[in-house]
Amino acid sequence: MSGPTLAVEDLGKSFGAVRAVDGLSFAVRPGAVTGFLGPNGAGKTTTLRMLLGLTTPSQGRALVGGRPYAEHPVPASVVGAALEASSFHPGRSGLAHLEVYAGQAGVGRARCRELIDFVGLGPAAERRVGGYSTGMRQRLALATALLADPPAVVLDEPANGLDPEGIRWMRGLLRGFAAEGRTVLVSSHLLAEVQHTVDDVVIIARGRLVHASSLAELSELAEPETYVESPDPAALAALVGGRGWPHRPDGAGLVVTGVLAADVGAAAYAAGIELHQLASRGVGLEDLFLRLTEEAS
Numbered sequence: 001m002s003g004p005t006l007a008v009e010d011l012g013k014s015f016g017a018v019r020a021v022d023g024l025s026f027a028v029r030p031g032a033v034t035g036f037l038g039p040n041g042a043g044k045t046t047t048l049r050m051l052l053g054l055t056t057p058s059q060g061r062a063l064v065g066g067r068p069y070a071e072h073p074v075p076a077s078v079v080g081a082a083l084e085a086s087s088f089h090p091g092r093s094g095l096a097h098l099e100v101y102a103g104q105a106g107v108g109r110a111r112c113r114e115l116i117d118f119v120g121l122g123p124a125a126e127r128r129v130g131g132y133s134t135g136m137r138q139r140l141a142l143a144t145a146l147l148a149d150p151p152a153v154v155l156d157e158p159a160n161g162l163d164p165e166g167i168r169w170m171r172g173l174l175r176g177f178a179a180e181g182r183t184v185l186v187s188s189h190l191l192a193e194v195q196h197t198v199d200d201v202v203i204i205a206r207g208r209l210v211h212a213s214s215l216a217e218l219s220e221l222a223e224p225e226t227y228v229e230s231p232d233p234a235a236l237a238a239l240v241g242g243r244g245w246p247h248r249p250d251g252a253g254l255v256v257t258g259v260l261a262a263d264v265g266a267a268a269y270a271a272g273i274e275l276h277q278l279a280s281r282g283v284g285l286e287d288l289f290l291r292l293t294e295e296a297s
């Protein structure tokens with residue numbers, strides 16, 4: 001299976017005075033999981049809604065396999081989407097909900113039963129959705145997205161409400177979809193939440209693109225940090241300052257940025273400075289993510 005490329009080109013959307021999406025361009029390739037990331041209110045949901053033909057762009061276009069979503073003969077068979085897990089009729093059972101959507105997706109009841117089991121809701125299939133937990137609703141939304149076995153999947157904050165086991169399950173599922181060649185786009189406001197799931201990242205803030213690359217390339221931007229502590233803090237400060245290394249005080253020691261622990265240790269040794277602590281503190285990707293999105297604000 002080879003999924004379609006999802007692309008937005010100079011996409012924009014205003015709600016009155018609010019510029020929710022502002023000249024956004026990026027592409028999402030098949031065969032990979034792409035994380036669509038940004039702080040709350042960055043414009044992720046609005047972008048996904050435009051990609052799925054649910055919101056009309058004020059500018060630019062959103063394309064699925066080279067054409068707008070709505071121009072596909074059976075759009076649900078091209079992209080399966082789960083945008084808002086709360087938009088279920090509370091009085092319907094999970095299975096009945098799936099059956100309502102099965103028609104649109106062109107599939108029968110057997111597929112609904114198969115999917116409800118697949119997402120782990122088998123025992124709750126006949127229960128009213130109104131009594132489902134957030135995690136159960138997420139699973140039901142996912143089952144709905146998968147009805148037509150689509151080659152592309154778009155999920156808005158799919159980890160919300162899932163417990164750690166559920167998150168692991170979701171991760172395995174998405175990795176499996178990508179391995180099959182499908183296009184997988186998942187939004188999140190936390191990079192750490194999807195860090196172990198995604199191959200690529202598209203980061204937005206205030207409706208604008210901040211960064212798009214593979215996760216590996218993003219990781220290279222994260223600078224190493226080294227914590228170092230000496231019984232002679234003045235000598236250590238003089239050494240670090242003399243080398244021109246950016247640093248800041250931290251507790252009894254210093255945090256040196258952009259320099260490996262081995263290099264700090266070697267310099268201290270050469271200068272005859274005793275160290276009591278020397279530790280690498282890789283900058284978390286989350287810090288980098290925060291920096292990138294804050295710089296854009």
Ligand SMILES: Nc1ncnc2c1ncn2[C@@H]1O[C@H](COP(=O)(O)OP(=O)(O)OP(=O)(O)O)[C@@H](O)[C@H]1O
Pocket residue numbers: 015018019020038039040041042043044045046047189
């Ligand atoms: N229908 C609407 N009418 C007015 N403003 C809207 C509407 N939809 C979104 N917005 C505004 O557009 C901006 C982007 O919202 P959007 O929901 O797309 O962000 P998001 O990145 O998905 O955020 P979150 O992670 O909080 O869901 C916000 O300022 C939001 O208040």
